[in-house]
Each structure stands twice: as C-alpha cells, then as structure tokens.
Amino acid sequence: MVLTSLAILVPLLTAVVLAATTSLRRRRAADVVALAAAATVVGLCVALVVRASDKPVVAWLGGWHPRNGVALGIDLYADQLGAGLAAFAGVLAVAGLLVAWHQVDVAGHLFHALVLVVLAGMVGFCLAGDLFTAFVFFELMGVSAYALAGFRVQERAPLEGALNFAVTNSVGSLLLLVGIALLYGRTGALNLAQIGEALAHHRPDALVAVAFALVACGFFVKAAIVPFHFWLADAYAVAPTSICLIFAGALSELGLYGIARVYWTVFSGPLEPHAETVRDVLLVLGLATALIGGAMCAAQRHLKRMVAFATVGHMGILLCGVALLDGAALAGVAVFVVGDGLVKAGMFVAVGGLEHRRGSVDEHELYGRGRDLHALGVLFCVCGLALAAMPPFGPFVGRAMIEDAATHEGLGWVSPVLVVASALIGGAVLRVVRTVFLGRGPKPPRSRVTGASESGDEPIERGRAPLAGVVASVMLVALGLLWGLVPGLIDAVTGAAAHFVDRSAYAAAVLHDTAPRPPGTPGEGLTTAAWLYGAASAALAVVIACMPTVPVGALRDLHSGRVGDYVAWLAAGTALVAGVFALTLP
Amino acid sequence: MSLLAYLVAVWLFLAGIWGVVSSRHLVHLIMCLAVTQSSTYVLLLGIGYRNGGKAPIFGDIPQSTPVVDPVVQALTLTDVVVSATVSALLLALAVQAHKRFGSVDPDELNALRG
Numbered sequence: 254m255v256l257t258s259l260a261i262l263v264p265l266l267t268a269v270v271l272a273a274t275t276s277l278r279r280r281r282a283a284d285v286v287a288l289a290a291a292a293t294v295v296g297l298c299v300a301l302v303v304r305a306s307d308k309p310v311v312a313w314l315g316g317w318h319p320r321n322g323v324a325l326g327i328d329l330y331a332d333q334l335g336a337g338l339a340a341f342a343g344v345l346a347v348a349g350l351l352v353a354w355h356q357v358d359v360a361g362h363l364f365h366a367l368v369l370v371v372l373a374g375m376v377g378f379c380l381a382g383d384l385f386t387a388f389v390f391f392e393l394m395g396v397s398a399y400a401l402a403g404f405r406v407q408e409r410a411p412l413e414g415a416l417n418f419a420v421t422n423s424v425g426s427l428l429l430l431v432g433i434a435l436l437y438g439r440t441g442a443l444n445l446a447q448i449g450e451a452l453a454h455h456r457p458d459a460l461v462a463v464a465f466a467l468v469a470c471g472f473f474v475k476a477a478i479v480p481f482h483f484w485l486a487d488a489y490a491v492a493p494t495s496i497c498l499i500f501a502g503a504l505s506e507l508g509l510y511g512i513a514r515v516y517w518t519v520f521s522g523p524l525e526p527h528a529e530t531v532r533d534v535l536l537v538l539g540l541a542t543a544l545i546g547g548a549m550c551a552a553q554r555h556l557k558r559m560v561a562f563a564t565v566g567h568m569g570i571l572l573c574g575v576a577l578l579d580g581a582a583l584a585g586v587a588v589f590v591v592g593d594g595l596v597k598a599g600m601f602v603a604v605g606g607l608e609h610r611r612g613s614v615d616e617h618e619l620y621g622r623g624r625d626l627h628a629l630g631v632l633f634c635v636c637g638l639a640l641a642a643m644p645p646f647g648p649f650v651g652r653a654m655i656e657d658a659a660t661h662e663g664l665g666w667v668s669p670v671l672v673v674a675s676a677l678i679g680g681a682v683l684r685v686v687r688t689v690f691l692g693r694g695p696k697p698p699r700s701r702v703t704g705a706s707e708s709g710d711e712p713i714e715r716g717r718a719p720l721a722g723v724v725a726s727v728m729l730v731a732l733g734l735l736w737g738l739v740p741g742l743i744d745a746v747t748g749a750a751a752h753f754v755d756r757s758a759y760a761a762a763v764l765h766d767t768a769p770r771p772p773g774t775p776g777e778g779l780t781t782a783a784w785l786y787g788a789a790s791a792a793l794a795v796v797i798a799c800m801p802t803v804p805v806g807a808l809r810d811l812h813s814g815r816v817g818d819y820v821a822w823l824a825a826g827t828a829l830v831a832g833v834f835a836l837t838l839p
Numbered sequence: 840m841s842l843l844a845y846l847v848a849v850w851l852f853l854a855g856i857w858g859v860v861s862s863r864h865l866v867h868l869i870m871c872l873a874v875t876q877s878s879t880y881v882l883l884l885g886i887g888y889r890n891g892g893k894a895p896i897f898g899d900i901p902q903s904t905p906v907v908d909p910v911v912q913a914l915t916l917t918d919v920v921v922s923a924t925v926s927a928l929l930l931a932l933a934v935q936a937h938k939r940f941g942s943v944d945p946d947e948l949n950a951l952r953g
Contacts, residue, residue: 392921406935413948430879438886821860
C-alpha cells in the first residue's frame with residue numbers, strides 16, 4: 254500500500270529539498286542525492302512489480318475506499334505493466350543522472366530537481382487510477398520536461414525547441430482535459446474503473462466517440478504520432494544528452510501507455526462492437542508514423558535529430574502494436590519499449606560522446622573523422638543493427654511479437670511495412686558508421702546544417718570521453734541487447750498484458766477489491782516468419798547504409814520549425830480523428 | 840443557459856488555436872494559448888452548473904439546497920494552476936528570446952528546420 258505513494262513522494266520531496274539547497278559548491282552532493290532518490294524509485298517500482306504478480310496493488314489515498322462499487326476517493330493502481338514502465342523510467346533517470354555527472358553546464362540550475370520532478374510525474378502517471386490525477390501528473394511531467402529541453406536557453410536552438418515543445422504539448426494537454434471533462438459530464442465519475450463501468454453495456458454515442466478522440470489525440474501529441482509529431486525532433490535534438498535519453502526512452506512511450514490504459518479501462522466496453530474501426534484508424538496512424546519517422550531519420554545529417562526521428566518511427570511501430578487491441582500485441586509493445594528504449598538511450602549517449610571528442614554532430618562535417626574512435630564506432634554499429642531489429646536482441650523480440658500478433662489477426666501485410674521502417678532507422682545509423690567511422694563512400698560537400706553546432710551540450714575541451722558516459726552508454730546498449738535473451742520473458746510479459754487488457758478484472762480489483770487473476774496464458778514462441786523478418790530488416794538496413802542520404806523532398810519542408818504550423822497540423826489531425834470517430838462509432 | 844456555456848467554450852478554443860497558429864509575436868502567442876486554456880475552465884464549470892444551484896459551501900445553507908457540482912470547480916482551480924505554470928514558463932522563454940536574440944517573432948528564431 255505504502256509503496257505506491259512512496260514511489261511518487263520520494264522523488265518529489267527530494268526535488269523540493271534539492272531545489273531549496275542546491276548551489277554550485279554542492280554539485281557532487283546534489284548528484285549523489287538525486288541518484289539515490291532515482292535508484293530508490295527503481296527499487297520501489299520493482300517491489301511493486303513483484304507484489305503485483307498475485308494481484309494488482311490498489312491504494313486508496315486517505316483511506317477513502319469505495320462503498321458498494323462507488324468510488325469517491327482517489328486510488329493509485331499498480332499492475333505489472335504500469336509499475337514496470339515506472340521502474341523503467343527510473344532506470345533511465347539513473348542513467349541520465351550518471352551521464353550528467355560530468356556535464357559542467359548542468360550545475361546549480363535546479364537541473365537535478367527538475368529531473369526528479371519529471372520522474373515523479375512519470376511514476377505518478379503510470380500509477381494513477383483516476384483520469385484527473387493522471388492529467389495532473391502528465392502536466393507535472395510535461396512542464397518540467399519543457400524546462401529541461403530548454404536548459405541551455407542562452408542558445409537559439411534550445412530556446413526554439415523548448416518553445417515548440419511547450420506550446421504544442423500544452424495544446425495536446427488541453428485536448429486531453431476537454432476529453433476528460435466530457436467523460437465526467439457523461440458519467441459523473443473520474444475514476445477509470447468507475448467510468449468504464451458506467452459506459453459499459455451502452456451503445457457509444459457521439460459524445461463518447463468525441464471524448465475518445467480528444468483523449469487519444471491529447472496522448473498522440475506526447476507520443477509523437479503523425480501529424481502530431483513535429484515538435485519532437487526540435488525538442489529532443491536540443492536538450493542535453495542526459496535529458497535526451499530519458500525523453501526518448503520513456504517520455505513519448507508514456508503517451509502510448511496513456512492511450513492503452515484509458516482504452517482498456519474505459520472505452521473497451523462501449524467500443525467493443527466497433528473495435529475494428531478503432532483498430533483501423535490507429536493502425537493507419539501507426540504505419541504512417543513508422544514510415545515517415547523512418548524516412549525522416551534516414552534523411553538526417555544532424556545526428557541528434559536522426560535519433561529523435563528514430564524515436565518517432567519507433568513510436569509508430571509501438572502504436573501499431575497497441576492498435577491491434579490484443580493482449581499478445583501489447584506484450585510485444587512492452588518488450589519493445591524496454592529493449593528499444595535502452596538501445597536508443599545508449600545511442601544518444603554515444604552521439605554525445607562523439608560530439609565531445611570531435612565537437613560536432615553533423616554527419617557531413619564529421620566525414621572520416623571518427624576513424625580512430627574504434628570503441629564508439631563499434632558502439633554505433635551495434636546500435637544500428639539493434640535498432641534495425643536484428644535477431645535475437647531486445648528490439649527484435651518486441652517487434653516480432655507485434656508481427657506475430659498481427660499475422661494472427663489476419664493482418665500479415667503489416668510486418669513488411671514495419672521491416673521497412675526499422676531498416677530505414679537502423680540503416681541511417683549504419684550509414685553514419687560508414688561515413689564517419691570508416692570514411693567510405695563519396696565525400697559530401699561542406700555546408701552548414703541548421704542548428705548543427707548548437708546541439709544542447711556545452712562545448713567542453715576535447716579529450717578522452719568522460720568514463721561515466723562511456724560506461725553508461727555501453728551498459729545501456731548491452732542491457733537493451735540482453736533484454737531479448739531474458740529466459741521466460743515472453744511468457745511473463747504476455748501474462749501481465751493479458752491482465753492489462755481485461756476491463757472487468759480491472760474494475761473488480763479497483764471497485765470491489767476482488768481480483769481473481771486469470772490463469773496465465775503462456776505466450777507462444779516466436780514464429781519462423783518473425784525471425785526471417787528480423788533478418789530481412791537487418792539486411793535491408795545494411796543496404797540502406799551503403800546508399801547516400803535518402804532524399805525526402807517536400808516531407809522535410811513540412812518540418813518547418815514554426816510552432817504555428819505545428820499547431821495547425823495538430824488541429825487538423827484532431828479534427829480528422831474526431832470526425833472519423835464521430836461518424837463511424839455511434 | 841448551459842448551451843451558451845458550451846458554445847462559448849468552443850468559440851474560445853477555436854479562437855485561441857487560430858491565434859496560436861497565426862501569431863507573429865511570442866507574447867501574443869502565449870496569450871492566445873491562455874485563451875485556449877480558459878475555454879476548458881468554461882467547459883468544466885458549464886458541465887457542473889445546475890439551474891438555481893448555490894455555491895457548494897454548506898456552512899450556512901441547509902443540506903438539502905441544490906448546489907452546483909464542487910468537483911468541476913476543484914478541477915478548474917487545479918487547471919488554472921497548471922495553466923499559470925505553463926504560461927509563466929513560456930513567458931520566461933519569450934523574455935530570454937527578446938534579451939538574447941532581440942526578437943519575439945517565432946519565425947525569426949528559425950534555428951530548427953527539416
């Protein structure tokens with residue numbers, strides 16, 4: 254019971270103490286205290302995962318338990334997937350703080366406090382059992398993230414990135430809030446289980462359909478789903494490396510977690526007869542995001558923007574997994590989030606290391622200048638192959654589970670599209686290995702790329718990469734690779750996901766404190782087709798790596814850097830999704 | 840009465856979004872965002888409104904008096920706090936943009952493209 258509250262309170266209170274006491278002289282003390290708090294969160298969340306293996310942990314704040322199935326109080330709900338995601342966010346926060354250990358520019362400006370507030374927001378969002386509580390934690394996480402993205406506000410690019418990030422995500426939060434307000438107006442409840450019970454067994458009307466569309470679009474903004482994704486590359490490319498890895502590994506994923514949680518607790522009842530429509534809409538958005546993210550990733554020469562667009566592409570693959578509205582696919586999503594998040598985090602740190610050694614993140618400027626950086630070259634190469642979902646590593650297992658679930662539902666054509674998206678992303682990273690670390694292929698013309706020299710980290714004197722950064726990077730990538738080899742992983746996650754998608758079990762656990770956990774459905778091993786798709790995408794990535802930068806023409810021009818354009822796209826996307834749902838669901 | 844509240848909320852939302860999309864001045868843009876945010880206040884209060892309802896403070900009115908929904912009022916208050924935080928942060932960024940780059944036109948920052 255007390256674990257859930259502590260997991261939120263520890264980082265929040267530590268942040269308050271740090272904010273009140275941090276000064277330049279006590280930099281190391283702040284490092285140590287923040288690391289200890291983040292590590293404590295990991296421990297608490299892992300304990301919650303273990304505790305939740307029997308039945309989910311439900312804590313009613315202030316002892317306001319539900320009476321006769323009516324909840325007036327606010328609950329924190331920890332099941333294995335939710336607590337697991339919170340633990341993963343904690344791991345990335347620890348890694349981020351370790352990387353920040355040697356960053357001079359993060360001293361004394363409330364950096365550690367902000368990281369811990371983001372972490373508290375993430376954990377709170379994962380554990381919230383109540384729509385408005387979820388919204389408040391979502392905003393807490395968002396506002397601190399805006400501040401962290403613009404941490405080096407003295408430069409043009411971070412300032413603009415933070416502005417775009419803050420404005421678009423605020424509009425997204427407003428959509429979410431309007432959706433929540435409509436749901437409250439219809440049901441008089443904010444508790445997820447209670448709203449779900451009130452809406453179940455009723456035909457969905459236009460109000461429910463629009464509320465679903467608004468909530469989903471609000472989360473799409475954070476999850477960077479096309480056409481809500483424009484802000485992401487601007488924000489992630491300019492934040493300090495230590496922050497990038499937390500953002501790319503966990504922040505966007507939380508948007509998808511929000512969609513999955515709300516769909517399966519609230520909307521899966523009323524929208525049951527229309528599940529195919531919902532699936533088709535989400536699948537179209539997911540595939541578009543995967544392909545556009547992959548293409549934009551392959552078209553980048555600014556390395557941090559490249560990894561940022563890799564995040565967009567992967568969010569598309571993840572949305573495809575959620576879109577299948579199926580426990581087995583969701584298990585694949587969970588496996589993919591961890592494996593891919595770790596590799597991408599390691600990748601960001603490796604880019605930071607390259608920048609530290611060579612003073613640039615522009616692929617053309619760096620041409621051939623990484624020949625003597627063997628360790629970094631190997632690291633980039635491994636990251637590229639892992640991001641291309643080469644078997645048998647972490648990202649591969651997750652994607653393969655999603656593909657198998659899609660084939661199982663008769664959507665076998667989804668797999669080749671995901672293969673292309675993964676190959677574009679992995680191929681882009683492998684191309685950097687070819688040009689920067691091997692110096693092969695035609696030498697690109699020297700020309701300035703916008704924002705290349707302003708990548709968010711302080712230009713420190715060149716020298717050996719700081720040890721903590723290298724260690725963190727290797728550790729993260731190694732963990733991401735090994736994640737796919739954990740014995741019994743597929744079974745355990747499939748069981749947890751089967752519980753996650755069971756609306757009546759959720760309602761029973763929250764409102765009646767009875768949770769007969771369904772017998773664990775053993776996950777099926779990966780099919781041969783999935784292994785072949787994995788090998789195919791790795792091979793395709795190598796082919797793409799041998800080609801020059803992929804031209805994307807007009808697509809690139811759409812990413813104009815103008816916040817007004819981004820909000821216009823956001824509004825158009827919302828109108829489209831809401832229109833489709835309002836016309837087809839009731 | 841309540842229909843009017845919903846129409847006002849929709850109008851504020853759309854007008855604010857239009858302002859954000861078309862703005863050429865950061866402070867103007869942030870104010871338009873605040874207008875959009877205020878549409879959610881109107882919506883929330885409209886949802887909890889009851890004709891003839893009193894303020895939900897039971898100190899000096901009988902228990903049986905019809906009152907407006909206190910939950911949405913609590914939500915609105917929280918929402919106001921969240922909005923104020925976002926606006927303050929954005930205004931701080933606008934001040935930095937003016938101080939360091941001498942411009943508050945979002946188009947002139949122009950460091951990030953493609």
